[in-house]
Amino acid sequence: MSVQPAFPAFLRLEGVGKSFAENRVLVDVDLEIRPGEVLALLGANGAGKSTLVKIIAGSHAHDAGQLRVDGEEVRFASPHDARRHGIVAVHQQVEQGVVPGLSVAENLLLDELCGAGSLFFRPGEALKRAAEIAAGLELHLPLQAPIETLGTAERQLVILSRALALKPRLLILDEPTASLSTLEAERLFHVIDRLRERGVAILYISHRLSDLQRVADRALVLRDGRLVGEFSAPLDLGAAVESMLGAALGEVQLQPLQRGETVLSLRDWQLEAHSAAFDLDLHEGEVVALTGLLGAGKSEIAEVLFGLRKHHGGSIRLDGRDWLPRTPREAIAAGVFFAAEDRARNSRVPGFSVRASMTLPFLRSFSRFGFIDRNAERARVAEQIEALDIKGPGQEFALELLSGGNQQKVILARWLLGQGRVLILDEPFQGVDVRARRDIGLRIRASAAGRATLVICSDPDEALEIADRILVVRDGAVVAELPRHDLQRSEILAHLTPSNPSRQETVRI
Structure with a gap:
């Protein structure tokens, strides 16, 4: 891992802030990342990491502070605008990175099909180009099969391959190994090593601390929307976790x-x-x-x-x-109960509250003469919320408003009800x-x-x-x-x- 501190920062954030209504999600964030550097971003669920990533990648506008690329102040209007500056993000939500109904090859070619010259792709040429993109991660996938036939991990690799094909100057990886096994993750790490050698800057977000030991040159810790710590390689993971949580994890x-x-x-x-x-x-x-x-x-x-x-x-x-x-x-x-891997696609009903999401399979157990006993239902949900320490604004708020970790706890609590x-x-x-x-x-x-x-x-x-x-x-x-x-x-x-x-x-x- 060799960072070249003499290089000027590719990206610099100065005093960046973001609020949603009265909720301050990011406060006075300063950050810089240089070419050839892997910068890890740590934080508990709900710390503001995803919001910060979306600002850098053009999905959200910041309310305060400045973003500078190569020293020039920028304000991205869209992810496409950020990509024009060389910033490409691979977000944690796999379902947002693929298009159902298209083939694996079409998903690999998505950025090129939406660009100029896409009308001149012949089927044979398209498959050849898709194979070239897949080769970036040494993938061997059924290119003509519908994307829905792939598992979560394979779809994640499709998204990563497509991002690499854009030849980014800054690649943002948000939980890239969450659905990958150890050996597939190691293959990704070798790709990251090659990108570092080519001078690509990488912002890496992961809850797998072993990932960070393997790839990171530096780590910044975000807590409650503020940067509260910085660590250099080799990372002191115990101190980083304590900084992340505000206390030691026994x-x-x-x-x-x-x-x-x-x-x-x-x-x-x-x-x-x-x-x-x-x-x-x-x-x-x-x-x-x-x-x-x-x-x-x-x-x-x-x-x-x-x-x-x-x-x-x-x-x-x-x-x-x-x-x-x-x-x-x-x-x-x-x-026999089963909580599937792809939470967003298989375990979550859009718009359902925490209560409704938790009790959905077992409503009969709360029914009396065709009517649901809401008091009994709420009492059981409250027991699970306490037992699993689920953080959120309340039972009646939509499940998708909770952090990823708390959504996962709700899905587990669902199956513990029966x-x-x-x-x-x-x-x-x-x-x-x-x-x-x-x-x-x-x-x-x-x-x-x-x-x-x-x-x-x-x-x-x-x-x-x-x-x-x-x-x-x-x-x-x-x-x-x-x-x-x-x-x-x-x-x-x-x-x-x-x-x-x-x-x-x-x-x-």
Whole structure:
């Protein structure tokens, strides 16, 4: 990591402020970033990071202060205006970066299709150009398939590839690895290293502290809309977290849970025809993590258990009886609950309040003679808000007004309202800060009695924080079971790729 301090700043912010009505989101922010520098921006959910990014990228106008690019004062009218100055942002919300109904290739070409000369693209030329853009991140994707067929992580990589094709002078990456596994994230880091060598400035926002240790030259800490700390590499992460939260985050010891009877069993189970068969038992009272690379089949296994897709072969037993849900309604009725990875697309209803979002699947339990007992509903919601320390203006405010971490807590609270036998959480820590991550993990384990819990984590560190057992998925099959006790991150990584010789035709877990 070599910063060249002799270079003048590409971007400088001086006293920048922003308010929404009477809410002051940013106050007197000074910041500069130089060519070839990776500047990390840290802050808890709601600290103002996304607002600051949107000002720099042209989505929001600032109320106070100045922005300077190459020493010249600028005021961006739109993201397109910012891109003309060489500033390209990849935002955290994946659904905002792709266009449903278009193919993967068309999404890769989106900026070029909207520009001059797009009418002269022939289909063959378009596919060739899309392949060139995908090669920026060494992606091998079905270019003619609809973008909806890709998972969240693959769509994120499409957005990143498109941003790189614009040849930015400043690249803003907001939680770029939130949906990526360790190896995919490392591939991105190598790209960042190459961009740094070419003199591209990078503003990097992430709650994965290990990311920041790997890529950042400097880190600035934002709290309550103000810059409150600056750290140089190698980063003192403990001090940075304390600066970010305003207090030290105490360590939590993972206490073993009492493992009970078998709740869910898979026997000779195959996700796809080409997948190896495996057996799996999930027990009452334990938390099991499922980890693997992008496309390994983690989410697909969960979708079968929730009635969203079919599997190729083998049996499923729930509480000792043969069982196979045909729809999510059947799964929920049997006590199998699933919080999907893409919160905005699968777990959130636009305009719904915190209360309505939380109680949506279980309104019958609050109904009496066809009428909903609102007092009982509000009381249960208040219990969950207190238990998960959900911060927000109140039960009746729209869910999307909450920070990302608090939205994630509401989705978890939704499924804790019901009497579930199996709780499946796909990437529950995605895009949340360290305090919210700890709160969510503690609540998952504290409420684990009486059900089996399966947590899907792309990040091995998250799996180590939450689980009693860790299962590694590869090519649609569980290929390893790793007890949590004394387990090292390196042991998980060793099972992620096919080079591990211990793989057998049928794995018994």
